[in-house]
Amino acid sequence: MLLLIFSTGLLPASPAHAEKRVPAVTMMVTPDTLLVGDRIHCTIQITNPDQEVASVVWGDGVDSLSVRTFELVSSKHISSSLLHGQSREKFELELAAFGTGQQFLPPFTVALHDSKGNITKKIVYKPSTTVFVRALTDSTMRDLRPVKPPLKPPIPLLLIMPLILGVFGVGGLVLLLLFMLKRVVRKSAEKVDSGQVAQRKLRKLGSNLSAGMPPHECYEELSNIMRSFLESHYRIRALEAVTQEIERDLKKLGVAGFESIMNLLKQADLVKFADIRPDVEESRQSLHKASEVIRSTRYFRPPDQPVQAEEPQ
């Protein structure tokens, strides 16, 4: 839409304009063309030579019940003093247009007040300024109205950015700490020698045997110690595996003392499953053998990957 700012000199409609020292009134209206319902901005500037206070009464004399062509939406008043005893009043009015076609702006009244607030003079102005108000036709309704730019967020992103970065930083730090903690725990767990653990358990078992533990129970415990040791030392599945499966896995690895390990496990199986009742001396010998076997495997380097057991289908 073509935007025009124009200024016009206004003449008083009443005979008062013939008197001396009449205030100079100028009016600017923008835009000159608009759609029904849109708003125009009207600036009325009054330069008063007598240092009197001026006010503007809009739409004076118009029937309030009739549909007005222009409706006052808001107004703003700025007052300033000039040289030579003059004063300037500026009224910024916002009017909504409702008529269609070429429309004259409605008349308004400039009232002058003395220092006590009494109206000393009233001058009615009929502006010659016109605006063209376009009706909402099919074609105009299809036109896209100019879209206003998006509202800026109340809190600028730059202000909250440090907070976001801070949260991410703390989170990252926590994750790093957890990772480091896990590594430390894993390394300390790896440092625990499975052979030492097994030897300690065997010693305890030996003392339990001396304290009167039944030999067949001793073999059951011996089998568990051996299986736990094999599982952690050779990284094979031993606790959920039967002796044959352990034999197969150890054979694959080619471990030292294979025969002795299998003898011990098979002896334990006989005690556990074939109802054999060994004596205390036999149990002691088996514990001693187990201890020797574990000692002999000290220098065996366990495989990097756990040995996968082959299951029958």
Next chain:
Amino acid sequence: MQLAVELEELGTRIIDASKFLEHAEEELSQRIIGQRDVIRRVFIAMLVNGHILLEGVPGLAKTLIVSTFAAAMNLKFQRIQFTPDMLPADLVGTMIYNPKEMEFYPRKGPVFANVILADEINRSPAKVQSALLEAMQERQVTIGSQTFPLQEPFMVLATQNPIEHEGTYMLPEAQVDRFMMKVIVDYPSYDEELEIMLRSATNASKAPVKAVVQSGDIFQARGLIDRIYVDPRVQRYIVDLVVATRVPAQYGMPELAAMIEYGASPRASIFLLLASKAHAFLQHRPYITPEDVKAIVYDTLRHRIRPGYEAEAENIKPSDIIRQILQHVQVP
């Protein structure tokens, strides 16, 4: 370390009593190349009065294994080809009218034999399947108003084709449960295939199978199997494996709970124990070890576990479930 005197003596008797199986195995190996595991499963089922469901694609010598086994064992063999138009009377027999004597007399069907090969059991309707499965369970058949006990040993080996399901009647779970084992018959190895080809691609007639076993041998073996020692630890291990199929979460496998629609029945525990005993017998051992249980657990449980919707969606088979269970249940 020495076995207890009783077990020592039982072990010696087992070695003697299991010789007939070695002879039978030798005789079978003259005719059948490979399939050693299948033959062993058939022996196990025969030793503990069980029945077997054989599953495998056509041409894997399922019928040959069964017929040769029956001949070597000196047992009466009947092959029944199940078809959609079959009636229960075609299986168990019917009453025939004798006009001369003016009365009905029973005519026994093919089920009256020692070894029955129910070929493609899933091709016949449910009522025929039920008639056979009833005979398997009760070991007797009723024709008209007369009940006839079936001859011992009585063993059914049913086959079904896993790849062809059109026009078949799937066996209901309750009926599948009556089979002691479901044995998967797999393809032979390369070398076995080569030998099969060279031996079979001839017009010369094959020598008849020699009967190397007397029925008394089987009954004697069955008596010894009953005496095989089962330690309470192994008993609990068997029950643990079966219960783990029902409540896997209790055994540290919560992820399996959604994979199993329902687990194995108590019949599974019974058959697992019996089959383990027979396996120990074949190993000439008078006691069971967890090795025996693990050796036959797949065959005993695979048809008793019904995988759930999630398992089917992820193509997880009962064998995979059993493998997971074996990896989680601690061996005694």
